[in-house]
Amino acid sequence: AAAPASAEAPGGHTATAEPLGRLGPLTGLVIERLRVGDDVAASKFGTDSPIEDPVREQQVLEQVRTKAAALGLDPEDAAAFFQDQITASKTVQKGLFARWTAHPEEAPTTRPDLTEIRERLDRLTTDLLDELKATEALRAKPVACTVQLALAGGSATVRERLDTLHRQALGTATHHVCVTGRATVS
Ligand SMILES: C=C(O[C@@H]1C=C(C(=O)O)C=C[C@H]1O)C(=O)O
Numbered sequence: 001a002a003a004p005a006s007a008e009a010p011g012g013h014t015a016t017a018e019p020l021g022r023l024g025p026l027t028g029l030v031i032e033r034l035r036v037g038d039d040v041a042a043s044k045f046g047t048d049s050p051i052e053d054p055v056r057e058q059q060v061l062e063q064v065r066t067k068a069a070a071l072g073l074d075p076e077d078a079a080a081f082f083q084d085q086i087t088a089s090k091t092v093q094k095g096l097f098a099r100w101t102a103h104p105e106e107a108p109t110t111r112p113d114l115t116e117i118r119e120r121l122d123r124l125t126t127d128l129l130d131e132l133k134a135t136e137a138l139r140a141k142p143v144a145c146t147v148q149l150a151l152a153g154g155s156a157t158v159r160e161r162l163d164t165l166h167r168q169a170l171g172t173a174t175h176h177v178c179v180t181g182r183a184t185v186s
Contacts, residue, residue, distance in 0.1 A: 017159065019031075019151075019152040019153070019155045019156035019159070020151050020152060020155040021148045021151040021152050021155075022135065022138055022148045022152075023135060023138070023145070023148040023149050023151070023152040023177065024152050024155075025131055025134075026128070026131040026132070026134075026135055026152070026177070027149070027152035027153060027156055027170075027174070028156070029124060029127050029128050029131055030085070030128070030170065030173045030174060031156055031160060031162070031166075031170060032124060033085055033088075033089065033121065033124050033128070033173070034088055034089065034092055034166055034169050034170065034173060035166075036089075036117060036120055036121055036124065037088070037089035037090075037092035037093055037169070038092060038096060039112050039117050040089065040093055040114065040117055041092065041093040041096040041097060041100075042096075042108040042110070042111060042112055043111055043112045043113065043114040043117055044093070044114070045096070045097060045100055045107060045108065045111075046107075046111075047111070049114065051090055051093045051094060051097065052090060056118070057086055060082060060086065060121070060125065061079050061082060061083065061086075063122070063125060064078050064079050064082045064125060064129070065078065065079055067125070067126065067129050068129060068132075071129055071130070071132075071133045072133070073129065073132055073133055073136070077176075077179075078129065078132060080176050081128075081132065081176050081177070082125070082128075084172055084173050084174070084175050084176055085128070085173050087172055087173075088169040088170070088172040088173035089169075091165070091168060091169045091172060092165060092166065092169045095165040095169075096165070099165075139177060139178055139179055140179050142178055142179065142180050145177065145178035145179070146178050146180075149174055149177055149178060153170060153171075153174060156170070157170070
């Protein structure tokens with residue numbers, strides 16, 4: 001599970017090693033998708049394109065259900081995980097819009113192409129689903145999963161220097177990673 005020690009990652013930041021532990025690869029992909037949210041925000045800021053696009057969201061979730069079923073994952077569980085990814089992406093976008101409105105000098109000076117960004121998100125959908133499959137057994141163990149999730153999230157927060165906005169979004173995005181015993185009291 002070796003990511004390059006230091007490589008230029010999408011979004012232009014310098015990636016450090018993958019988050020620690022057995023949920024490291026999944027958490028790394030979740031953070032990568034959050035950072036694509038920065039590019040989505042840059043593509044929409046100062047245009048007529050709204051942060052929220054319900055038609056595109058339904059397309060993403062339909063693709064998720066179809067691919068999840070093909071992998072032998074529960075389609076609705078996978079859709080719930082991706083609903084969190086979408087909510088988290090919008091949290092990032094709203095936060096950046098507010099930041100750039102208050103501090104115009106921090107606003108992006110180039111506008112990336114949303115169509116290309118969505119192709120990147122579609123590739124991440126495939127990678128994320130593969131990791132959901134690879135971690136299926138661990139995620140069914142509430143205690144082990146919760147420990148691994150804290151390890152991965154904590155190490156990523158430090159190593160990738162996540163700011164408050166992206167930390168909050170990471171929390172939202174990982175809310176349904178662990179199966180926390182729906183049959184018992186939640
Ligand atoms: C990322 C986008 O912004 C929002 C978040 C989406 C997502 O996370 O997949 C999809 C549609 C939008 O509601 C986008 O427009 O592509």
